[in-house]
Amino acid sequence: MINLALETLLLGFAGEGAFAAPARAFFWGAEPHPLLRSWPEILGWQSHKGLADAWDRSGFARCDVPSGLWPLVMQLPGKARDEIHGGFAKAWDLVEPGGMLVAAMENGAGAARFEKDLAKVVGAVHSRQKHKCRVFGARKEIPSPAVMPEGWLDAGRRKPIPGTHFVTEAGVFSATKVDPGSQLLVESLPTNLRGKVADLGAGWGYLTDALLRRCPAVKQVDLFESDSRALDCARQNLAAQEAVLNFHWHDVTTGIPGRYDIILMNPPFHTRQMKDVALGRAFLNAARDALYPGGEIWLVANRQLPYEGVLDACGLLWRQVVRDPVFKVIHAVMPMEQP
Template identity: 45%
Template sequence: MPTDRQDDALTTLMLPFANGLLDWPEAGGALFLRARDGWPLHRQPLPGLVCEQGFRPEAKALAHSGLALREEGEAADRRFPLVMLLPPRQRAESRALMARAVAATAPGGRVLACVPNNEGARSAEDDLKHLVGKVSSLSKHKCRVFWSAPLEGGVDADLLARWRDLDAPRPVLDGRFHSRPGVFAWDRVDTASALLVEHLPADLRGRAADLGAGFGYLSHALLGRCAGISALDVFEAEARALALARRNLADARVPVGFHWHDVTEGLPGRYDVVVSNPPFHGQGRGDRPDIGRRFIQAAAQALEPGGRLWMVANRHLPYEDVLDAAFGEVRVHAQRDGFKVIEGTRARGGGRPR
């Protein structure tokens, strides 16, 4: 069942087919990079459509609608007569994805992309022009959809090779970690996580979970500071980030489980400690405090009696009511640089919070 949410970028991406400017390929199918589900994908038959999406909630929505999914890099030698993409706003990541789209296009095929105007639509269109030459475009719904002429040569091979490597994993933070563009705070320690680590007590012990772990900085700090942690589960909805966390925690002193998982759906295990710097945006720009609230609820439901949540959040986000409802004791340990460090302790005895 397709989602009925309004997705202007997806709607605009499919306009050239709805308007008769482009025809869906009769054979060979199409590849959709960073695909999202929505009614525009179900308005007309799209035979042979294959989707790729590394963000767990979006991947689940695509699968739930019956659309074919593949993992990044799967069947990498296959070429398609049409490759569609919704480029991310991070420029290096966007260029790398665009280069991969061009490389996955069969001779005579097209690349089709759409970007919201306020996320660099004209720059993204210019990037495709640099790679392939002639590009056509259409603007609607405050978005810009643009597509190549049939690719019969003329691709800038040197630029293509350079751009494909722009989001490759690389050492960051003096070589202590590996990261890549597009991952949250990919080349630095974000201020919120640094504040949380500064205040983490050394006496945390038992089974631990890191919710929304990114490339693994907070997990690494937890294991380094708290000798009593005996096992760790890492939860991350973005597959690209989870792969980095797996690499960065490969030499961890305790068993580590890595889970491509949407924390808002709850947690599968029981823990003595949960740490988190929960996201407060979805894939758009607006605040989504509901995500952080669900992280808090999921943590409370998974913690053993007496278990402790240590989290950091923007000071303005309204989490106090859900924290008070889920935990027997709540303390704010620090407020600085627009963030707050909070500890919640599960009450001993009684049932699990709802």
């Protein structure tokens, strides 16, 4: 799927009125592009495993933690307001005095508004439009660089969900509250589950935390999650648990290693802002391939998502356990005898 914001970001460095591409650049939210091959030095940071793998496969250098000072920081800043404001503040920290921050976003994701927000803080912002996206850039002036507002610095920090023992970070799934679908799934789980468990798309660890509290016979859970920020929160949220926990920064659509007795999931169904049922389908196929005979899937989904046909095609026996006006919980079992 072509990322139009990425195309627009790179158009910002071509033709009349272009931003100058310096010798060294940092790319926040890095995604590979053929035009970047001619850039002398570019270091990327990417929290999503599939995109990080694509960046690596293209032969570019990547870091796990953004650091250093750069004459140019390019940014695809994400989609949630706090993630974007927090991301601007963190990226600004990486710009060396006299350097540039250049970001690109889709108009539909609020590009004009976020460009205006940045301009209010840094002063002059130079921008161009193409492909229903905007690319906009600001220079860190010498000797008095703009200072990012405390609200934006705070928006980018990991913080507790009020009234819970969980921490999250802006941009991860359900960053401000427990997801009601996940809560319904947990309330539907029998308390006597046991064996080896996998949590697919584990997010910041809610399902695993609740499972371990509800099912004392469970002693090991493997968490698979593609967003490294969410997985880091899960590590912190589950630090007090006594069970053996293995945290995998992993793209579940490529399948999962290992075999399991129980697989939990609230499958994702968006790629960028677009609804993408294929993602949930890929999660179910990965789960099917990883189940022992007699193994079980416990999943929650929005009621309109058509997963039942996928479960049939996977040869799993399933039943709907409960549904409310928005969600349904499904229990599926791998038959002992394969057809």
